[in-house]
């Protein structure tokens with residue numbers, strides 16, 4: 094599989110990193126039928142992990158639906174589904190709706206089929222500050238700037254950022270990293286390049302002109318480390334990122350759990 098994004102080449106620390114992209118590039122595609130992956134989660138026992146909405150969010154949800162339908166170039170029937178979910182099942186991305194309530198940008202609805210270590214039930218209703226409590230320094234260094242970006246988003250502008258981590262599974266739906274982490278000591282070092290994966294989230298922000306909300310999209314791309322190692326200059330840049338990542342960033346992503354497996358792969362790179 095080709096590597097679509099390599100954000101470790103840009104940053105090994107927490108940063109905003111938002112850049113404008115063309116509205117036509119809002120969704121990257123790459124998945125034939127996202128509903129086949131998302132519907133079983135939404136309709137089954139995992140429902141509270143992958144879907145949540147608050148009262149009063151339906152008008153903004155419907156606005157997201159209309160924007161997504163325009164972006165994919167075909168109408169979307171809700172067939173009784175909440176509008177945000179009806180939109181989310183047509184794209185590979187997860188869709189998070191932010192609305193300003195009591196002076197704070199809050200998550201008013203979300204479809205989170207590929208959540209990275211959090212669940213819809215946990216985060217629904219949270220403000221930007223509350224969402225980012227576990228991220229060291231977010232409140233002091235980033236919150237005011239991120240809030241200003243949300244407040245000042247212009248209609249039609251789409252902003253993109255990427256983040257990255259290393260995990261030991263290609264699974265997209267990862268509400269709880271506990272079982273994955275517990276299994277790390279049993280990984281055969283000879284298979285590390287196939288078992289370890291770079292997990293990259295490509296996120297976008299876009300204002301909803303009518304309701305004044307903001308839609309935050311999250312597309313998760315997962316590649317085995319062997320895809321990085323296949324290109325020596327790319328591997329060298331990954332090795333550099335691994336060795337120089339900020340201590341807070343390493344601790345948050347639990348990169349130390351993988352050090353013994355990654356070290357032989359990047360040795361000499």
Ligand code: HEM
Pocket residue numbers: 107108109110189191200210211216224225227228235239255256257298309
């Ligand atoms: C666009 C502005 C935003 C910026 C700059 C930002 C930044 C960050 C950063 C730096 C992290 C740490 C992981 C990483 O990305 O490397 C993070 C984690 C997270 N962000 Fe954001 N974020 C933004 C918007 C949002 C929005 C709109 C949501 C709502 C769903 C959100 C929910 C989260 C959650 C749930 C985490 C994981 C926190 C945990 O570990 O429990 N972020 N964010």
